[in-house]
Amino acid sequence: MAVLTAPERRSPARPPVSGRRARGPRRTPPLVLAFVLVPLLAEALWVFWPALQGFYLALTKWDGVSPPQFVGLDNFREMAHDDVFRSAAGHTVLWLVLFGGLSAVLGLAAALLLQQERRGVGFYRAALFLPVVFSLVATALVWQAIYQPDGVLNRLLDTVGLGSLRHAWLADQDTALYAVIVPALWRQIGYVMVLYLAGLKGIDPVLYEAAKVDGASALQRFRHVTLPQLRGVNAVVLSVIVIDSLRSFDVVWSLTRGGPYHSSELLSTYMYSTAFQSLRLGYGSALAVVIFVLAFGVIASYLVRAFREAD
Amino acid sequence: MSADATANSAAVRRSRAATAGFHLGAGALSVLWLLPIALVLVTSLRSFDDIAAHGLGSRPHSFTLSNFGQAWTDGGQQQALINSLLVTVPCVLVTLALAAMAAFALSRYELPFRRSLLLLMLGGNLLPPQILLIPVSKLSEVMGVYDTLPALIGVQIGFGVGFYVFVLHGFMRSIPVEIQQAAVVDGAGPWQIFRRIILPLTRPALAALSALSFTWIFNDLLWAITVLRSDSKMPITAALIGLQGQYVSMWNVIAAGSVIAAAPTVAVFLRFQRHFVAGLNLGAVK
Numbered sequence: 001m002a003v004l005t006a007p008e009r010r011s012p013a014r015p016p017v018s019g020r021r022a023r024g025p026r027r028t029p030p031l032v033l034a035f036v037l038v039p040l041l042a043e044a045l046w047v048f049w050p051a052l053q054g055f056y057l058a059l060t061k062w063d064g065v066s067p068p069q070f071v072g073l074d075n076f077r078e079m080a081h082d083d084v085f086r087s088a089a090g091h092t093v094l095w096l097v098l099f100g101g102l103s104a105v106l107g108l109a110a111a112l113l114l115q116q117e118r119r120g121v122g123f124y125r126a127a128l129f130l131p132v133v134f135s136l137v138a139t140a141l142v143w144q145a146i147y148q149p150d151g152v153l154n155r156l157l158d159t160v161g162l163g164s165l166r167h168a169w170l171a172d173q174d175t176a177l178y179a180v181i182v183p184a185l186w187r188q189i190g191y192v193m194v195l196y197l198a199g200l201k202g203i204d205p206v207l208y209e210a211a212k213v214d215g216a217s218a219l220q221r222f223r224h225v226t227l228p229q230l231r232g233v234n235a236v237v238l239s240v241i242v243i244d245s246l247r248s249f250d251v252v253w254s255l256t257r258g259g260p261y262h263s264s265e266l267l268s269t270y271m272y273s274t275a276f277q278s279l280r281l282g283y284g285s286a287l288a289v290v291i292f293v294l295a296f297g298v299i300a301s302y303l304v305r306a307f308r309e310a311d
Numbered sequence: 312m313s314a315d316a317t318a319n320s321a322a323v324r325r326s327r328a329a330t331a332g333f334h335l336g337a338g339a340l341s342v343l344w345l346l347p348i349a350l351v352l353v354t355s356l357r358s359f360d361d362i363a364a365h366g367l368g369s370r371p372h373s374f375t376l377s378n379f380g381q382a383w384t385d386g387g388q389q390q391a392l393i394n395s396l397l398v399t400v401p402c403v404l405v406t407l408a409l410a411a412m413a414a415f416a417l418s419r420y421e422l423p424f425r426r427s428l429l430l431l432m433l434g435g436n437l438l439p440p441q442i443l444l445i446p447v448s449k450l451s452e453v454m455g456v457y458d459t460l461p462a463l464i465g466v467q468i469g470f471g472v473g474f475y476v477f478v479l480h481g482f483m484r485s486i487p488v489e490i491q492q493a494a495v496v497d498g499a500g501p502w503q504i505f506r507r508i509i510l511p512l513t514r515p516a517l518a519a520l521s522a523l524s525f526t527w528i529f530n531d532l533l534w535a536i537t538v539l540r541s542d543s544k545m546p547i548t549a550a551l552i553g554l555q556g557q558y559v560s561m562w563n564v565i566a567a568g569s570v571i572a573a574a575p576t577v578a579v580f581l582r583f584q585r586h587f588v589a590g591l592n593l594g595a596v597k
Contacts, residue, residue, distance in 0.1 A: 028420055031501045035416035036428065039409040039472050046469025047435040050446035057445060064449075113337060120334065126584065127341035130348065133580040133587075135530035137548040138569045141555060142351045145562050148367050152350060155368030186347065191591065198592045246439055250532045254552055271441045276537075281445050288441040299437045303430050306477065 057285035064281050075286035084262050085287070088270040091177055092294070095248060095266060099181050099188070100241035106185070107192025107237070108230075112222075114193070115200045125197070129190040136187065140254035143183040144170065173263035176256050180264050184251045188244070192237055199233030200226070235305065242298040246291055267291050355379070355566035367562055378567035382554060386564060388571050390543060391550030395575075398460055398546055399529045402467045403521055409468070410475035410520075411513065415505050417476070418483040419491060429480055432473035440470070444537050451538045462538040463546075467528055475520055478593050482516040483509060519590030522583040526576045547572045 058075060062068035079085045114125050131139060146152050147169040154166045169179040203226065211221045249268040252258060258265035258273065267287060275284025353371055354362070361373035382388045413432070417425045447466055448457070456462040486509060494504050510517075532548040539545055542553060551572050558564040580587055 028422055029501045032416045032420050032422070035412040035501075035505075036422065039413040039476065040428065040432065042409065042465075042469045043432055043435050043473055046447065046450075046466045047438065047443060047473070050443045050450055051435070051438060053446035053449075054442040110340070113333075113340070116333065118330065118333060121337070124337040124341045127344050129588070130577070130580070131344065133526050133530075133576040134573045135532070135548045135551075135576070137530075137532055137551045138573045141551060141565055141569045142347050144555075145354060145367060145566060146347060146350065148560075148562070150366035150368055152368040155366070186344070190344075194588055194591050243437065243439075250548070253532070254555070268439075268441055272444070272533075275445050276448075285442075285445055288439070288444070291439045291441050295437075295439050299434065302437065303434055306433060307426065307430055309481070 054285055054288055057282055058289040060282040060285075062281040064279055068282065071282070075283050078283065079286065079290070084265060084270060085267075087262055088258075088265040088267050089290075091265060092246070092267045094177070095181065096242065096245045098178075099184055099248070100245050103185055103188040103192050104237055104241060107189045108196050110189060110193040111196035111200055112226075115197060125193075128193055131187040132190045132194075134187065136184070136250035137254045139183050139187050140251045143179075143186075144255055147179055170256055171260055173260055176260060176264040180252050180255050183255070184248060187251075192240070195233055195237055195240070196230070199230050203229045235301075239298050239302045243295060246295045267294075351566045351569055354562055355570050357563050359561055359563050362562055375563075378563045379571065381564050382568040382571060386554045386557065386568055387542065387550055388547065388554070388568055391545055391547045392571065392575075394460065394544060395529055395546040395548075398463050398467065399525060402464055402471070402528045403524050405464075406468050406471050406475060406524060407517055407520060410472050410479055411510065411517065412505070413472070413476045414479035414483050415509050418480045419504070419509065420501075429477060433477040434473070436470060436473035436477075440533055443470070444533070447534075448537050457538060458540045458544060460539075460544060463535055466534050466538060467531070470534070471524065471528070475524070478520060479513060479516060482513055482593070486512050515586075515589070516593060518583070519586045519593055522579055522586040523590035525579055526587075529576055 057068060059070060059072060060068035061071045061074070110128055114121055114128070134142075148154075149166075149168050153169065157163060157165050167175060169175050207225050207229070208221055211225050216224065247268065248266060249272065252264055252266055252269050253272070256264045258269040262270075267290060271284050271287040271291065274280050274287060278284075354367070355378055356374055356376070357371045358373040358375045358377075361371065365372055416422060417429050422428070451457040451462040451466070454462075456465070490508060490512075491504055494508055499507070529546075530548060531546075532552075535546050535549045539549070542550070545553065551568055554568045555565055
């Protein structure tokens with residue numbers, strides 16, 4: 001909770017004393033140094049060093065067997081003419097807007113509905129939250145069954161007289177991407193709801209009382225009290241959404257592998273199949289760099305906020 | 312008097328209507344959310360002949376538990392679940408132990424560059440995993456651990472630790488300095504301060520992060536298929552995809568497999584629900 005709500009409010013008024021405050025002995029005991037270095041080395045081995053290699057490999061052509069061949073920016077030039085890349089990038093943006101936008105809006109709506117402390121609200125919250133603990137693979141398989149030609153969705157359409165809409169949802173190029181977004185949303189909304197519930201809880205009820213006394217309608221209270229007070233949470237939700245969207249892989253991979261005919265391909269799935277199935281490791285690395293660049297803005301702004309907060 | 316009474320009963324009626332409206336709306340939403348779960352449970356209890364004859368979307372005409380047996384033994388779910396636990400449990404323990412140590416040092420001692428180190432570690436965790444996949448798979452080959460569970464454990468620890476350091480640092484920073492100073496006066500060294508004072512006070516955060524990291528690591532697919540190849544080594548998520556290929560359109564078995572794969576995290580969630588939600592809010596980065 002502290003991490004969630006603190007950054008906006010606490011950071012500017014940090015007393016200057018804290019930097020000089022004697023937290024322990026002046027000379028750092030060797031054990032304390034080891035406490036930092038061991039985890040740092042673990043991360044350096046599995047993250048920092050591979051990341052540097054990843055950036056270098058993006059400038060090479062490599063089949064994984066013979067040594068990588070330096071080709072400069074050729075991989076990025078190739079992307080300009082790669083139709084699959086362009087559609088994957090488009091789908092990633094669409095995914096960001098639809099998956100991200102809808103999960104934020106619906107998560108906030110669910111939080112507004114379920115913030116009231118009424119009897120039974122715990123059950124409703126748990127119901128919405130339950131899918132969050134499922135793996136995306138299990139989620140995908142549940143929905144794959146729903147989408148089957150003889151599955152529940154088509155049966156339901158028949159029953160309500162919309163039989164003409166019957167569909168092989170995942171096999172049709174026009175619907176595959178949207179059919180994959182729905183399960184991802186089903187799982188994400190509960191998560192965003194929990195973040196907003198904590199944010200709403202942190203709003204001082206006095207603000208609402210004051211607004212009520214001033215004659216503000218429910219809508220005005222939402223617009224002028226709730227939304228501004230949620231600024232800190234919104235920033236967190238935005239980071240979560242962008243990072244999660246760009247990472248989305250499991251659900252697409254389990255449902256469609258990016259198909260049919262790349263119609264549900266995201267940059268993440270295209271990167272994986274390019275690298276590990278077509279064994280074009282250099283080009284795959286370059287695709288990964290593109291994903292990194294897209295995520296960079298959000299990562300950097302998050303780190304800046306974290307930096308300010310970390311006294 | 313009577314005007315007062317009517318106003319009062321109108322208010323009561325309005326609040327009753329609001330309550331009914333709330334339960335109607337929230338109830339409908341919950342049913343909608345739980346429907347897919349109910350569906351997979353029902354499917355996992357139907358026989359193949361029933362599904363073949365009446366269609367996947369029909370109401371069930373049969374009841375059997377044999378699908379679970381089939382997924383468990385023939386589908387390799389048993390081995391996969393063991394693999395998942397062999398990876399997840401050590402990962403959670405080691406990651407949190409390492410993270411607590413680093414967070415302790417960074418939050419309680421005047422180390423040089425401590426803020427930059429903290430941010431560096433967090434930054435590593437925020438990287439899109441895609442940039443790491445190829446090098447990590449090659450690195451595990453070079454180190455001779457490719458296609459072994461230690462490779463998966465290693466990369467999960469290395470990739471996860473930075474995030475937990477950041478969260479625990481935020482938590483430990485709020486522990487008053489005076490407690491530590493008193494211990495220093497009594498002649499306690501860093502290890503004793505860590506073990507006897509800071510760690511017990513950090514218990515709530517550690518509990519929350521354990522529940523959270525258990526599900527994250529247990530549910531991972533991408534790292535597993537990056538450093539593992541043999542079916543016999545795969546964790547439950549990857550095995551579930553294998554099941555999907557092995558039992559094409561045998562939805563009863565696939566559904567049973569999904570139930571098996573989801574059961575451990577659901578159990579953790581139901582048992583530690585409060586920790587879980589607290590953890591998500593502590594770690595609002597993911």
